[in-house]
Amino acid sequence: MVDDVTPGSIGTGLPLKGAHLTVTSKEFTEQLILGAIMGIAFEAAGADVLDRTGIQGSVGAREAVKSGEAAGMYEYTGTAWITYLGHSKPIVSPGKQWAAVRDADRANGLTWLAPSALNNTYALAMNEANYKEYGTKTLSEVAALAGKDPGAVTLCVESEFANRADGLPGMEKAYGMDLPAKNITQMDTGIIYTQAAKGSCTYGEVFTTDGRIRSMHLVVMADDRKFFPNYNAAPEINSTALKKYPAIATVLDPVTRKLDNTVAQTLNAKVDVDGQDPHDVALEWMKKEGFVKGG
Template identity: 60%
Template sequence: MRSCRTTSRTALTTRTALATLTVLAGLAGLAGCGLKSGSPMVDNVEPGRLGAGKPLKGASLTVTSKNFSENIILGEMIGLIFKAAGAEVLDRTNLPGSISAREAIVKGDADAMYEYTGTAWITYLGHEKPIQNSQKQWAAVRNADRAHGVVWLPQSTLNNTYSLGINQANNKKYKLRTLSDAAALARKNPSAVSVCVENEFASRDDGLTGMQKAYDMPLSASQIKKMDAGIVYTQVAKGACLLGEVFTTDGRIQALHLDILADDRHFFPLYNAAPVIHAATFKKHPQIAKLLDPLSKRLNTKVAQELNAQVDVAGEDPHNVAKQWLIKEGFIKKG
């Protein structure tokens, strides 16, 4: 059987052309593979702090996700909470690309998933300029997406966006906390600063080029080292580059002892994770909000790093990672 699984996460971008390519790629994935048939969640779980009284008893719900570790984990969390609350749950996580999962929610082939505000605003809704206030960005997406039959529940502070990382050993010397700190170092001591980036990020207006302008960060061609994205983290960890492009929730950040520099001028788009629900499903089961709001309040960037590391560094199964964390947090219990 031809596999629909891919390994790359959706690129974060504010450029309409790249967003269009993402949409077309996702639609091609749908045409070639279709929505996975899924499998029933058979976990024997009971309500903990969530799901008392089993408010979803008798409901049949389908959860979905994109096909990168973080989003799979989040999709599994939704499914497990629904299961503990009494629902029969079909697991259709790990769909190829963003558009496959998005279309499943819009069409009602799936009922719930975690989506990212920046992805919706830029890729699905077609805006070029992000809103650099997380609550206003979420509210704008929520309001616009009503027309597509999608309900956005309150977002988490988990923000899967770009930044620069530095290994902690080097940072004991330079004490960088923000991208403004890095820019100041590049101006004062250019020979100390080298930056590892993947090829696309190096030339994008919403990548390194735009960041340099926003922060007045002078970097010569010799200071910029271009490479495959997967190598950047290890190069920064061993000090081959002082700084490196990172996703802020990547599990390798903690595993390789990297510090992340705060985007203090709010240059990069915000990608806060929030539950999205098919509108007809939410109308029938409004109690979903009370089940998922506490989960979103607990999720943050550090938690995401820890959970992602369990999958991407330690090789654990995303479903088991999600389940054990929910049990540890007291959201659900073993049956």
């Protein structure tokens, strides 16, 4: 990374001067932005940073951090708990979910720093016209509507969501829904948003931090029974690198605390809707928040 940034509210005294740190991420928009944010923070604190963001698949990026090829990345607590650590049942409390992942991953040479409020989990969303017609705000209300008027609740979902225990089958069980197969249409992720916006299906499966939720004016249903796992983003750092450069934690903590779903939706939309470059979006946000200067 060659951003000409200097300390703002983070990095004062250049505590990472002399450090050579590699940052990584998965390949989707939000991860590219978060990877850039981490790298820019390290740059402002004086480090030389190698950008290895955009690794295909979840496992590759994690393995880079685990092996020490990368110093860190932003990872999701639910992904670590379920996909990497092999647990089938998520923990309802976001804080307890993070703590369980932190404790379990110590043995893997990984240290989880304090988590953000950014929670990129599943949800159902509808367009404003359908919201005005049906008025549902929670998944319990969607279940009640399905019981009262079965034809009113049609879903657009990904094939993976349709078959995962923490997806549609589990959601139906948790909320007492029994939707007929003809009311469920499987399609690619991007198409779901446009079909939900058009009202072709009453509810579409979405990810809670996706920028298209705001740009397409979709209304998200609250998961009032806390069924869906928590996928809070937090820095996952190679423990050896953190021991060598403990300032990594103090540099990242204020940045992580600013990340929430509203921030994520806004930044993701700049890339997915407006066509901006993820790194430029990250840098603009870091400067706007006063974390760094210059660039």
